[in-house]
Amino acid sequence: MENGDVERDEEKCHARAEFRRIAVELGLLEAGKPMDAALLEYGFRVAELCAVIGDSYAVVDQGSPGDHIRTRYVLWKPYRGSFNSA
Template identity: 50%
Template structure:
């Protein structure tokens, strides 16, 4: 049985991008992301999605890149 809580679609992108920026030392905890960092995060997500486009689920036909875009792409 599928657990809907395991589905990453609908996550808080900004919170995830902020955690990644803190982990990379780009900002300190509590600092907001500026638009340049948000744009950069979306660009990295698109690079990853481009790789994911080469992988397709045989049962559903969904591509990995589409899943990445659904979670981390521009809304």
């Protein structure tokens, strides 16, 4: 496994853990229960909405806050369609 793969796995675990923690805090998920696919997808889509806002603050040759958000919370998931579709 390449170093980038290890980092990517850590990011994946971080995103799921953060989404799960928030869902439990809000009473959307019982502690210790697995998150279903719909709730996980909801988290990804909210992260993508935030990333789109961050894109408007891009710096040439440095990327944008949106890029950082996607790297941490969105990009590792399987892409299943446009986040901009209704």
